Amino acid sequence: MKTKLNFFLIIVLLVVLAGCGTNDQSTATENQSSKDTHQNNSEVADATKNEQALETDGQIISTTVAITEITDQLELDLVGIPTTYKGLPKRYKGLPEVGLAMDPDMEIIKSLKPTDVLTVTTLTSYVEETFTQTDTPATYLDFESVEGMYEGIQYLGEKYNREEHAEKLVEAFEEKLAEIEAKIKDQESPKVLILLGVPGSYLVATEESYVGDLVRRAGGVNAMKETGVEYISANTENLQQAEADIILRMAHGMPEEVVEMFNKEFKENTIWRHFKAVKNERVYDLEEVLFGTTANLAAVEALEELVKILYE
Template sequence: MKKIVSVLMAIILLMSIAGCSSPKKETAKQVKSESKERVVATTVAVTEIMDALEVDLVGVPTSSKTLPKRYKGLPEVGNPMSPDMEKVKSLKPSEVLSVTTLEYELKPVFDGVGMKANFLDLTSLKNMQSSISDLGKKYGREKQAEAVVTKLDKKVASIQKEVKGKKEPTVLILLGVPGSYLVATEHSYIGDLVKQLGGKNIVQGEQVEYLASNTEYLKKADPDIILRAAHGMPDEVVKMFDKEFKTNDIWKHFAAVKKNRVYDLEERLFGTTGNLAAIEALDELKKMMYP
């Protein structure tokens, strides 16, 4: 079972964190950093954070998503799951930035070629804020970091005030890729967003972010709401979920299905790691949890 979950997670991360990365013709020419720091960001979320901190980069991930204008024309270093080490090394980075979700797979690779990599913890809002503050101190961008962190704090406080006193819904979060899906726990990023809004994840007592699905167990928990996150190929995954919910008889017995409380999450807002779209994501999630 653990092997199955590991394989599925690898597929999900490859699709979602990479931002549906696809090879692009290299038209950019390398630009020199204005400071002694030569930083390479290997995920879209990290790239957007560095832009908010107004930190220059010398390399960015390959992605079909639009990256910040600040980094237009920079060399691309491949997808987050398997960066092109030769390309990264050629940029002579003082630091390479990735995420803790990929640390187990990538740290040995970076160590093997003698490159320093820093893995940012974006598994929750608080962890993301802490990582942003640390980067602000490291690169002399304390003011910018404080602005980002404060904005997130204010949003969380405001939205929690809005939902205070309301019945806390129980929630099931499904994370899908074409052909299969996992159950997200409260330790996943989306699980943390649900928790911030007062929701209770039906999967309790686990330490991992994702688990293999057991529909019989899920039915016994009978959540008020079902959230379906589609990553990598959202259109295909939504179709897969629709087919699963129509052909697998057990789903029609869920209260959430009977009451039309099943929601497909927009990939742009609800990734497998934290990102700066968190404020908009919280607003959208509030509408689903407290209609």
């Protein structure tokens, strides 16, 4: 009888232990399942958050080199880039090219379904009608001066949730430019004539132009007093009367051809020999990479180069 009782108690104990083991295992499984579910939910939330962050960038196309360099600094993704012989940031390697800034390929642009096509105000007369007729969303950034570029960077920062990037970029520029300007504040201001060459012709840049703005920041006085326009046409007789101390020659596209054109003009048109700057050998050809027609991220380097030229 005692043996049977002991056997019965052993059976009951095994059943109880088995039951406890099952409950423990069930609880552990439920806890692990809860952890896995929580982890999965977190991963989904993170993925959604990242996806939303990318979505705020939209389907952006940049049509100029200057804008493309800035969007790179703001860590903005693009779906289309300008066609250019100049190097573009590695971030955008392999992206579809949308043609020249002045004459973009609308077929390619429309195929990319952009939510924003970035261009500059100086090209408004070339592209606005086409963009309007094709119902293409476009943003015109004013890069006609360094200040305008600052505003454009800040605008993009606000529009695409890159305020911190934009603020740091602008602050870095302001500090460097302020240092350069402080060095030349006591220098005597030279009078500067700025010529913008295009194959076969040239215009005169006013202080309203980007390079005109740089010359002002470098302490120079523009030989042309016109306001409200970036470039004007003028005959050489009037230019001579301006008595410029320095002549700066810049190219817009095909720089080698433009320099050759300038050299021929200055050699064959004898009136140039009577210019003060020519007599004193103060005629300089500006490198196109540094001195574009719109403000760009090379502004600091360009200003440093101008200071060397103006006060050598």
